[in-house]
Amino acid sequence: MGPLVSLCLGGCFALAAWLVDSAVGPGLASEALVWLAVINLLLAVFNSVPAAPLDGGRLLRAFLWWRTGDRARATAGAAAAGRGFGWFLLLGGLLLFARGDVVGGLWLAMIAWFLIAAATAEGQQAELRAVLRGVPVRQAMTFGPVTVPAELSVAAFLADPRYRYRHSAFPVTGDDGHSPEGLVTLKTAGRVPEEQREAVGVREVMIPLSQVIVVGPDDQLVEILPRMLAATGQRALVLDEDGTLVGIVASSDISRTVSWLMTATPEGRRDSGSGPADTT
Structure with missing residues (x-):
């Protein structure tokens, strides 16, 4: 649901930017609308990545649950994908930092660390639910x-x-x-x-x-x-x-x-x- 909302918002902002540009020509208003459109489209793509805790990770968990019939195993798989994606982003942040983009590298590293921590917590909760399943x-x-x-x-x-x-x-x-x-x-x-x-x-x-x-x-x-x-x-x-x-x-x-x-x-x-x- 999240990526779809961001995608719709991105399309709406893009349409608004085109209308403003056609009516009054290029300017600050159209540039701001274009920026909002790009941000929402990038957010839609980012949230669609099949890695927990992103919305794409929830879709991956649902797919794995459907394939395996095991909710705990599906959650563990989505959490593992989330940790892998987080480490990938962290590596990208370190490369940006090494190339001199300190701000961009730090931001990417912070996002990566959040994803790794959230995915790890989700995996631990899934393991805990599996252990306690059926226990009164x-x-x-x-x-x-x-x-x-x-x-x-x-x-x-x-x-x-x-x-x-x-x-x-x-x-x-x-x-x-x-x-x-x-x-x-x-x-x-x-x-x-x-x-x-x-x-x-x-x-x-x-x-x-x-x-x-x-x-x-x-x-x-x-x-x-x-x-x-x-x-x-x-x-x-x-x-x-x-x-x-x-x-x-x-x-x-x-x-x-x-x-x-x-x-x-x-x-x-x-x-x-x-x-x-x-x-x-």
């Missing part, structure tokens, strides 16, 4: 997490040794101890001035449940990971069908699970229903 949340989550009563004062929360050493965030529950109301972190609680901690309750400093990522134990890790990475706390509460808290999963849990999956044998993956042991 229950295989990575911490079962029966330590909870904090909503009515507890911040002072008591920070003083209780149960909340100090193993974790930095805790589910906040209501009177029954099972219905979650939110999530509280040691960092947030620690921001309360010391002289006010006795009067301030955990409920007042917690992240409300409406702003916390909530998942089910059978949800796929590969689907919730982008949401967790985008969230500030990078944690999700795990609730069963009745809305009862059964666990918590953090980005560190997923990292540990990925490490285990990449080292475990296929037989070990099939035999284990809960994944690596909790060592946080």
